[in-house]
Amino acid sequence: MQPETPQINPYGAPQAPVGDYVTGDHAVLERARSVPADHGVAWYREAWRLFKLSPGVWIGIWVVFIVILMAISIIPLLGSLVVAVLTPIFVGGTMIAARNADRNNGARFGDLFAAFSGRAGALMLIGLLQLALSLVFVVVFALVVGFGGAMSMFMGDMSPETMDTQAIVPMIVLGALAAVIFIPITNAVWLASALTALEGAGALDALRRAFSATFRNLLPLLVFVLVTLALAVAATIPLALGWLVLGPVILCAIYAQYQDLFDAAGEQAQG
Numbered sequence: 280m281q282p283e284t285p286q287i288n289p290y291g292a293p294q295a296p297v298g299d300y301v302t303g304d305h306a307v308l309e310r311a312r313s314v315p316a317d318h319g320v321a322w323y324r325e326a327w328r329l330f331k332l333s334p335g336v337w338i339g340i341w342v343v344f345i346v347i348l349m350a351i352s353i354i355p356l357l358g359s360l361v362v363a364v365l366t367p368i369f370v371g372g373t374m375i376a377a378r379n380a381d382r383n384n385g386a387r388f389g390d391l392f393a394a395f396s397g398r399a400g401a402l403m404l405i406g407l408l409q410l411a412l413s414l415v416f417v418v419v420f421a422l423v424v425g426f427g428g429a430m431s432m433f434m435g436d437m438s439p440e441t442m443d444t445q446a447i448v449p450m451i452v453l454g455a456l457a458a459v460i461f462i463p464i465t466n467a468v469w470l471a472s473a474l475t476a477l478e479g480a481g482a483l484d485a486l487r488r489a490f491s492a493t494f495r496n497l498l499p500l501l502v503f504v505l506v507t508l509a510l511a512v513a514a515t516i517p518l519a520l521g522w523l524v525l526g527p528v529i530l531c532a533i534y535a536q537y538q539d540l541f542d543a544a545g546e547q548a549q550g
Contacts, residue, residue: 306542306543306544307474307478307541307542307543308540308541308542308543309488310488310491311488311491311492311495311496311540311541312539312540312541313495313496314496314499314539314540315498315499316498316499316501316502317499317502318496318499318502318539319498319499319500319501319502319503319504319505319506320502320503320506321535321539322499322503322532322535322536322539323503323506323510323528323532323535325531325532325535325538325539326528326529326530326531326532326534326535327528327531329377329380329381329386329531329534329535330524330527330528330531332380332384332385332386333380333385333386334524336376336385336386336387336388337376337386337527337528337530337531338523338524338527339388340373340376340386340388340390340391340527340530341522341523341526341527341530342523343388343391344369344373344391344526345526347369348362348365348366348369351365360410363406363407363409363410363413364403364406364407364410365403365406366406367402367403367405367406367409367468367469367471367472367475368394368395368399368402368403368406368472369391369394370402370469370472370473370476370530370533371393371394371398371402371472371473371475371476371477372390372391372392372393372394372395372476373390373391373527373530373533373534374472374473374476374477374530374533374534374537375390375393375394375476375477376388376390376391376393376530377530377531377533377534377535378477378534380531381534381538393476394476397476397479398475398476398479401475401480401481401482401485402472402475402476402482404482404483405468405471405472405475405482405485405486406468408482408486409464409468412464413461413464416457416460416461462500462504463490463493463494463497463500466489466493466500466536467486467489467490467492467493468486468489469489469533470485470488470489470492470493470533470536470537470540471485471486471488471489472485473533473534473537474488474489474537474541477537488541492540492541496540503532503536507529510525511525
């Protein structure tokens with residue numbers, strides 16, 4: 280006698296693990312993994328591999344990306360605001376291009392605009408939220424700098440000339456602090472753009488997961504930033520022509536970071 284097949288209620292609670300988002304044959308972690316510091320270098324190695332698959336296409340994507348944003352930014356009053364809102368859409372397009380390079384051995388130039396037809400609304404919301412967060416930070420930063428300068432002049436009875444000299448070190452410290460704050464924010468926004476463009480995550484959910492991933496991986500992010508600074512200096516020396524390569528490689532590195540932190544297959548491979 281055949282054993283009775285258990286009945287499955289299609290409306291009941293799922294009986295399989297649901298910690299991952301699954302898109303077709305592709306599983307994405309709900310909570311990003313934490314990786315060692317040397318992965319900050321590994322992201323660049325993977326980015327270079329992706330770039331070499333179609334370097335001409337990547338250079339074209341980078342040039343058009345930058346030219347479009349620069350052209351929009353010169354619009355009086357609204358230019359910088361529009362750039363902030365549209366940047367995640369273009370970043371999402373570059374993530375689609377990187378995935379095509381990864382899976383199909385080559386990026387396509389039209390991928391730069393691919394996110395406009397699918398997840399544009401969610402990506403624009405990511406840009407708006409980043410803009411709001413940046414404006415809050417700038418206001419707070421300006422208030423702290425202004426208050427500190429006024430107190431220094433009042434307490435020390437310094438002239439504006441003396442104030443300029445003695446304010447250099449505090450301004451450097453504040454500038455470094457601003458970078459420390461803005462770098463994780465920018466990284467999280469770009470990771471969120473990847474989650475939205477590639478996996479269809481909503482804006483708020485993508486930002487939540489991206490910020491969590493960023494702060495769980497501050498050491499590899501620090502290594503990544505230091506490598507980026509060194510490469511940026513080298514790329515700038517020959518009339519900034521090196522940015523034709525470094526720019527698209529950085530875009531590919533963001534995709535490599537996303538894959539490393541969120542791709543469930545990567546966890547299986549490590550395990």
